Amino acid sequence: MRAIGLIGLGVMGRNLALNLAGHGIAVHAYDLDEAARTGLAGLESIRLSRSPAALLAGLERPRAILVMVNAGAATDRAIESLEPGLSAGDILADGGNAHYTDTIGRARALGKSGVRFLGLGVSGGAEGARLGPALMAGGDAGAFRELEPILDAIAAKAGGRACLGYFGGDGAGHFVKMVHNAIEYAVMAAIAEAWFALRHLAGLAHGEAAEAIAGWNRGEAQSYLLEITADVLGRIDGASGQPLVEMVLDRAEQKGTGAWAVEASLALGVAAPSLAEAVFARTLSSAKEERVAAELRLGSPLHVDPSQRDALRRQLPRALFAATLACYAQGFQLLAAGSSQHGWNIDPAAVAEVWRGGCILRAALLDPIAAAFRGAPGLANLMLDSALAAAMAEREADWRAMVAAALVGGAPVPVLASALAYAQGYRTKRGAAALIQAQRDRFGGHGFQRIDRPGNHHGPWSGPE
């Protein structure tokens, strides 16, 4: 296989270099930071270059270079450092978490000199990069075909196939990765809400809650995120002797991919309330000082009710499963809207198949999701698939009871509750929007449509306006 250039030897870049080398692919690597370069010295199939120009000089044409640096300005700088030495036909692949519109812009700019650009979503964290990530590509189709053997070799495998997909023209790969991350935020939040409810609504001790959650990671509910949650909850802090999670500051950070997905859903007119709630929950968590002051002033909303212990222990994993499904339904609707807006023709079944291994979302649930889209490629919403609808319906009573208990007991469960409202709103034939339309017309003369005849209508409002 051809040698590949790699710019950026941070955690992800370094592990991808080792992954490539482990598959017999020669790597010419460069990092601005000399210490990052020397960290990889001495490995036969990794040649460390002293400059971007030297890296390019060592590669056969057309050259293929993978950029593994932080999204944003660092990516621009890395591309700028390579650009003077690039020629028509060379391939540049950006494996960072770039915003898809930046990827579209970079592809256009580089395309003017014939450089072929790929936006490559890479998921799986440090471990995935080393042992096999999920790879979501978009951009120049010919460039993808040329790099496919290399990407195929280093990707995770699931169901006998590489977790690698080409999803369409410029920006498609990073759009798919952005949606992956938004679902990741939502599922992480839903698990965290369920854990919080076990602890502070049902009143379980840390060890009991940890044990219960470890037991959830089975069968159709099995997921990497539940697996790492159980691992996290099993850890004890060396310094204090307390469960590690109890020593972690409850302020969640974010690098932006979840918020980008919510912005995209607003721009595209897709209802993705639970993806948004997950982002807002992180934002609210970051106002730690305000929250502390507010609880001191207003009192805690929490009301532990030990009589609910058994019911909540049974209901929570079932609610979590159904809510997770509703979050996927929102994410896949966003994917479909992005695909149609940009003409990418993203195959949702292929996306679910790629997510089955290597990535943070890998979970047993991706199999029935892939099957749902394979069976009905035009499926408007995952919740309409008969198998998934039955799985949700079977859990709905427990989901409702659990959300009701959380609301009564003052435990914030924004993702679990918004997913339930979404699922219920989606199948409500006649909803509250009739009144909103009448209100709009009442105060602003905006007009409304009637159910019994066509046209734009106004109410018989009278009196002082």
Ligand code: 6PG
């Ligand atoms: C992945 C992760 C990865 C990264 C996130 C974390 O798929 O491997 O999603 O991309 O860990 O960007 O994002 P936040 O820092 O925003 O939580």
